[in-house]
């Protein structure tokens with residue numbers, strides 16, 4: 046039975062991937078900062094598979110290494126890493142942006158993804174097999190107004206996804222990205238600092254992707270035969286045509 050480590054498993058896309066992978070019989074290492082949610086997930090998913098949890102902030106390089114090396118023997122093999130933890134913080138023109146938001150996005154979405162990968166890769170290399178799924182975004186393919194630094198962080202994920210695939214070629218480690226468009230999660234609530242009304246407006250007037258839509262794609266990537274690697278996938282809801290064009294109130 047394969048083991049998958051999922052960052053950002055306490056909400057949205059990561060949580061849906063945890064449920065999908067659990068349903069498919071994968072063993073789970075679920076990561077996040079909110080311990081109550083991690084405990085709740087462990088309780089629920091333990092009914093269908095083996096689960097362990099790791100609580101750490103992806104920004105803290107030492108804690109990331111500590112967490113991964115704390116895994117006991119039964120979870121020491123990591124076959125699949127889903128680099129999903131991340132968020133947008135703020136939506137402001139560049140001249141009005143808050144540097145604290147910029148730090149958060151670059152530290153979590155870019156450096157955090159690198160720290161987790163750095164901690165897990167030695168295991169995959171020693172096993173001579175593995176799969177890394179990076180959660181990018183359409184924001185990593187096309188910049189939108191006021192998206193500046195969030196889009197930069199996701200363009201960096203796009204570059205890192207390509208870089209990983211080049212450098213790990215020949216190691217039997219598959220590397221690929223899913224780049225979703227608008228998905229209804231807690232994403233906009235975090236972006237707008239807890240303003241639920243403003244957040245829910247983002248998803249009004251059309252049918253956005255659900256986290257489960259993305260989770261099914263992640264499972265599709267995992268369940269391909271070993272010689273098949275989905276390298277880079279963009280998925281949007283039918284009402285979305287680009288980062289900026291969404292058919293609202295059709």
Ligand code: NDP
Pocket residue numbers: 052053054055056057058059076077078079082101102103104129130131132133153157180181182183224225226227228229230231232233235
């Ligand atoms: P959510 O806000 O619902 O989930 C974000 C997850 O990331 C949470 O589980 C959170 O866990 C975790 N996380 C955030 N910061 C940290 C941190 N510093 N350390 C550890 N974990 C952290 O958003 P989504 O599910 O939508 O987002 C998941 C990924 O999908 C992100 O990378 C996002 O950029 C990407 N994405 C989202 C889209 C959307 O429209 N929703 C579209 C395209 C991509 P906790 O708070 O417990 O630490």
Ligand code: 8X3
Pocket residue numbers: 181182183184192225226227228288
């Ligand atoms: C999340 C999608 O368009 O809100 O990456 O940036 S978007």
